[in-house]
Amino acid sequence: MKVTFFSAKPYDKDFFGRLNETFGFDFIFYETHLGPHIVNAVEESDAVCAFVNDKLTAEVLRILADRGVKYIAMRCAGFNNIDLDAARQYGLRVCRVPAYSPEAVAEHALAMMLTLNRKTHKAYNRVREQNFSLNGLMGFNLHGKVIGIVGTGNIGKAFARIMRGFGCELLAYDLYEDDALKTAGVKYVPLSQLFNRADVISLHCPLTPDTNHLINRETLKLMKPRVMIINTSRGGLIDTAAVLEGLRSKHIGYLGIDVYEQEEKLFFRDLSQTILDDDAIQLLMSFPNVLVTGHQAFFTAEALEEIASTTLTNLSRLSQGLEPENPAALLV
Structure with a gap:
């Protein structure tokens, strides 16, 4: 599975990279947030991994679906920045991390x-x-x-x-x-x-x-x-x-x-x-x-490890036709 990350920081690359040894996914990291300005850069990706300030509007989701993306993995608990109705319309599965730390x-x-x-x-x-x-x-x-x-x-x-x-x-x-x-x-x-x-x-x-x-x-x-x-x-x-x-x-x-x-x-x-x-x-x-403070409340080693583990596990299970282990993790 090829996963494109947005709003990616060095600590994301570190924690996801270490835990990916178990999953063997291919990663592409963009530091910029996801929005209309960058969405066309997504190529041949099965999944997009997004964070709290990415803009997953109906138009962005349409383009992602047209470009072959099947899964949206939110590496956070909140999902107010994603149009879930549009995700359903375009056949995208959406998951999140409902409880990390x-x-x-x-x-x-x-x-x-x-x-x-x-x-x-x-x-x-x-x-x-x-x-x-x-x-x-x-x-x-x-x-x-x-x-x-x-x-x-x-x-x-x-x-x-x-x-x-x-x-x-x-x-x-x-x-x-x-x-x-x-x-x-x-x-x-x-x-x-x-x-x-x-x-x-x-x-x-x-x-x-x-x-x-x-x-x-x-x-x-x-x-x-x-x-x-x-x-x-x-x-x-x-x-x-x-x-x-x-x-x-x-x-x-x-x-x-x-x-x-x-x-x-x-x-x-x-x-x-x-x-x-x-x-x-x-x-x-x-x-x-x-x-x-600059949205750092989540920022502990334990939380980042749980976020990475849950996100990758969610994607792995969805790719196998299974639902996430925590029912609250599946949004669409």
Whole structure:
């Protein structure tokens, strides 16, 4: 099987290359994202392996199908960037990695919370300049605080388990309640109640038409003054303009984002010598109570190994006329 990768980085080549010793596929790697500008470069490939910011529109999928591609393997959990109806229309099988390392993302959400709260990033820079003053570094105890978890899939569950250890009160919202979490003390509540009561809100739900701009001007009004919002899921869950207003008015006390609405123009690239033409991200990063990371929550060795293993196993099974071992991995 010949597989063409898009948005490929050195670590993708490393992990997929090592695990491919078992499968014996032929790989072609493109660092650019998949879209209309590059789709015609795909030649004699059985499969395309795509990532979070690739654009698998109906037109791109049509061209891939015309060029003989049979399988689309998403090496991520999310699939909001692929037109599944078009994939069905053109006879493409689509798979994903529904669960690689939920702990990786949950632990990064915690890292963002603690960094924003205890200001360890500011303390690090201070002491390197021999400034040992504590002024401006005061945080708050997480113990006893109300943590709102929006989405209790694998990552949300992992995050809930972590926050239980801090002695927090855990509120959750999901269309499907998890009995094990309820037994462990997590209380499911309406979304409006979660917004109203939570000191910290962490987003772990997928991006769908219903969740697009879940955090907006109206929902921000429901939240406590000085609320902390953490997003390690998808950028489109947050209305950036509304959040900027909330930061300016000081209603939002802390914002940690590992994802961003317009991240496909920025993330996974070295733009250190570039003048960014995205005013919103520049404004966000100018606030002292905002922490931005570049979609790195998934980025652990364990997660990358699981992503590569699951992706290649999915493709192998599909090529044999079998379905993926995890039913949730098959989208079309």
